[in-house]
Amino acid sequence: MMHFDSSIRLFDQARRLMPGGVSSPVRAISPYPFYTARAIGPYLWDCDGNRFIDYCLAYGPMILGHRHPAIKEAVSDQMDRGWLYGTPSELEVRLAERVSSLYPSMERLRFVSSGTEATMAAIRVARGSTGRDMIIKIEGGFHGAHDSVLVKAGSGATTLGIPDSLGVPADATKNTIQVPYNDPAALEEVLERFSGRIACLIMEPVLGNIGPILPDKGYLQTARRLTEKNDVLLIFDEVITGFRLSLGGAQELFGIKPDLTTLGK
Template sequence: MNNTRSHELFTRASELLPGGVNSPVRAFKSVGGEPFFAERAQGAYLYDVDGNRYIDYVGSWGPMIAGHAHPQVLAAVAETMRHGLSFGVPNALEVTMAEAITRIVPSCEMVRMVNSGTEATLSAIRVARGATGRSRIVKFEGCYHGHGDSFLVKAGSGALTLGLPNSPGVPSALADLTLTLPYNDFDAASALFDEVGDEIAGLIIEPIVGNANCILPRDGYLQHLRELCTKYGALLIFDEVMTGFRVALGGAQQRYGIVPDLSTFGKIIGGGMPVGAYGGRRDLMSQVAPSGPIYQAGTLSGNPVAMAAGLATLELIQAPGFHDALERSTHALCDGLESAARAAGIAFHTTRAPGMFGLYFREGPVESFADALGSDTQRFNRFFHGMLERGVYLAPSAFEAGFVSSAHGEAEIAETIEAARATFATL
């Protein structure tokens, strides 16, 4: 596989960008080697600057649920940008987006658009603290909520990949206000709330963990957290930046029947553009400026081009049977990978929800962050490069979920499984 131009670009980038990238996991540091540089994308495929084609299971880290460069999304963007890229005053598409989110996700009675998932989670935590008058928050091992100071305490995702579970630059006084629980541990959650529940402003969780690969909640676990938060007056915050509009139209909260107090979104509602949002109960969101005293602002929030891309994507995924088909494709992929691993005598386990999956080089089940850490990451790294050489792009980290789009048809999944058979045989 030719990587001449990608190597040249990475050499240039490394002189000017930390690690040669603008987001750490793109650097391939945890899997070794150098990243490829994309030139274009279409449907289920990425094409790099050297002319190599890859079946893409990263999907820009989640937004491309309908595939890359979908004609309907591109048309909406092209039509909107004809009138300008940004206005600095309200536009009609912001209102339409708010109407769409609040209709699809009933727990969100009001919503505020921002520019990234990190902005959304930071803002939701501020609302929780402002509304309750409390300072402490609870998060979970392996969950990642962006790079805000309060969240980089036993963080997952890129921070875990780099072996930096606590980042320099995070004040210890702020970190002391963040309490960390093991995911899927009923007793630990109960014990923590029994001890300091009246000091907790909010509990934030990825309802399906997507930053320790992909870990599903045990039966009743999310309901247990809902009950604890209600009992002690803390706000339950669902970080649905990954799961929102993906694992069900209404996200994980619809799939599991939980009503959080606040929710955060991103990825799909931007259709590939930089977008985030947070929303929740009207009595909470009405405390956000300018309606209330909890300040949050953003110059480009509600950008019309981003709103157009997101609205077009939301329209696509509301087609009858969309998520059912996405779930079937995800199962077909994961079942095929597990079968190929068994045939090669490789310890391998997958986890899956509609449109997202996790790969673990270990026997199952995987229900906790500790389980995820028990995966053979060195074998994953070899598998990653073997698949890349065979034209399949997986997340370049053993601690990142993969994504399936509606553009991944039977042919792409079959080609992926054949690539896996060949790769497993080399491990």
């Protein structure tokens, strides 16, 4: 029988220090989260000694499991060379070469600190290069915690964005339009209605935040065709799908070449 006395005690302390007692809403497990003490391979142990199979794997980064020997050795070797430089290094050049070889659509890339920062930068690039302000996103898709993509679900295929959180000004989402996933007709309608005003369509090729939900046959190909026809940039947010659906992500698996790609986790 499992016991959670230590986790309950820690959660009581955490609630006095952090909103909701957690650092991210996804960790707000009711009635209290368990507190991990150690991990190896596919397993987690909490501070009460209970063992769990970890199907989450830190929401993606631990794709090889916890404390994989090869990863542990590589990290240890790098630590002996230094922890943080704040300058360019050969390692980032080699990593950029590796990523570029797996994602031919990425003619140039930039390393950032989070998926949120990546999607924010991609949208900014799209707006800057097109000179347009409006963007389209998919209902239920998650692209980080910046204001323009925190749009209330279900706002409708031709309705301008409504903030999904207190603290997000209406002006921040007024240029964001949502369309349903797997609905090419709705996408075409929006592209025609706001012709010449839309900078980009940002989408998870496979919805992860409310899924996973797979694309209908031909849907991604149609989205690519419609965006090209209307001179709108297509951003594939592959923060979740990248390196997982295949090494080259959803774009390799489905044979789509987006204009911009975001990776992470």
